[in-house]
Structure formats: C-alpha cells, structure tokens
Amino acid sequence: MLEDHAKLLRLIQYAGEVTGRKKLQKILYILKKLDFPFREKYEFHFYGPYSEELSLQIEELCNLNLLSEVREDKGGYHQYRYSLTQEGERFLSYYELQMDGLKDLTGELNAQSSRFLELVSTLLFFDDLPRDLLIEKVKVVKQKQNYSDEEIESALTYIEHLQTTRSVS
Template sequence: MLKDHAKIIHAIAASEEIIGRKKLQKMVYIAKKMTFPFQERFQFHFYGPYSEELTLRVEELCNMGFLDEWKEKKGGYYQYRYTLTDNGKEFLSLNPVSMPNIQEIMSDMNNQNARFLELVSTILYFDNLPKEEVIEKVFTLKSKQRYTEEEIDQAYQYIANLKEKAVKTDC
C-alpha cells in the first residue's frame, strides 16, 4: 500500500513544487500514460481525467506529514501548492522508488500550464480512438476551453516528445 504513496511522493519530489490540484492530477495521469507505474484509476471528469484515489492518497500524505499543502486565495478561487516535507524526504529515502527519468518528465510537465495539461491528458484519455475522433471529442467536451487546432497539434507534438523521453527511461 505505501509503495503507491511513495510513487506519488517521488513524483512531487521530482517536480520540487506543484501548484494546483488539477495540475497534479494531470501530471500523474500523463506520467501514467507514459508507462510510469502509478496505480491510481482515472475517470473522465469536468477537467479531463481525474482520480479520486489520487486525491485521497495526497490527502493521506498531507495528514501523515510527508507533503505540505498550502492553500492560497487567487482572485475568486483557492490554489493549492504541494511540496515534500523533511519527513517525506526521509520516508522516500527508506522506501526508494525506481522511476528512471521521471524528474525530467515531471519537470517538463510542471513548466506547462494546467490548461495545456488538461488538453494533453484529454487527448491521452481517448488515445484508443482515431485522431479525428479525438479532436471532435476535444471540441465537444472541452468547448468552454476553446482549444484551437494549433493547440491540439502542439499537444500531439508534446505527447510525442514525452513518449520519446519515456522510451529513454526503458533503456
């Protein structure tokens, strides 16, 4: 059970700090789709793939003192920041996780905005469909986001780049 917690701690440690619950969800989902061994199940939700299990694990990690969660008011909403605590670092040193190259991939994703990661994760959620159907789903399910065809092309290119980095980890 704690192995799955350690994987999440490792991913957050690799990112140094993740700002936003939605962003954390998307980053873990995308990493999972890049074959990193996350066990959380995801379902399609308002903002794309979402995992109740991930939400609960992060909450448990905060309660155990392994993660710090800061809540700050940003305009009309609250934004959450996640970082590893010293206890979390110690836990990770006692429960090492082998996820080669996750730091490069998590850092890369952490440099993207949550809106773009929402698009990338949505495309990956429907990756069993032909590209034309995926694009149609994005325009239908994500109409409020007003993604452009150029952004969708950028997301597909980004996915290809991440997959290339992930393949390097398997060597």
C-alpha cells in the first residue's frame, strides 16, 4: 500500500547513507528521469527540481521510525543525514520491488557532490530544449551558482553516461 515509500527506502538502502536533503531530492529526480518507476511530482524551485511530495514522504518515514534522520547544525543552516533503521529493513522485506540497475546507479549518484547533482538535474529538467538553448537556459536559472562551461560540459557527458548505463541495465 505504501509502495512509493518502499521504493524510496530501497533507494536509501542502496545508497547506505545520503547526506543532505537536496542531494536526496536530486538523486531521486535523476533516477526518475532515467525511467525508474518513481512517481513523486517535481516542480522547478530556486535550487532546481524539488518535490514537496518527497519531502513529506521522508517525514512520514522518519515519524514511522523506518528512516533515521540526523540533523547537524552547520552555522547558518542545518544539514540532514538519512539511513535505514532496522524497522525500515523489515518494512522493505514485505515489498517485492523490481528495479533492475537501481543499486549501481544510486551508489554512483550518491558519490557525486550536491552542487554537481543540482546541475545534472537542472539540465535534465530542460531536456526538451536543443543543446545550445539548454546551456543558455541553465546559465540563466543558475546564475547564482555560476557554473563554468567545463562543469556544464562535464554534466552533459555524465548524463550521456547515465543514459547509456541505464539502457544496458
């Protein structure tokens, strides 16, 4: 009945630990764009694709003690770390989820920085635009982050790599 929650738990189980809500938001968005069966609705926000539905699911899983959330004060802001609890492992045992290839890609995405994932997810958000307009758009909406041409090029190459990996999984 809570299949979307179970999929999210599986993702975190594969990641081991995810540091940062933003990182978790972007990983799930990228996986969704790679056609993994996540159904959370995303909108574009100040920092890129964001899902309020996902934020609430995380909160629900924490309240059910299926997910552990550790909050760290970083001075001007808080950072959160997420991992599965024992009850979360048990919860997952009741669900049969077929998501081939999820484990490797989740691990790979989790190893990237939040800043890079923000760029990758933003590029994917505008993936219906031709390449030159896409780059122009990202520079406009991400003015503050000031991504260099090299970073954008590297992110585009990374997206190709993700899509190739996905197509053979």
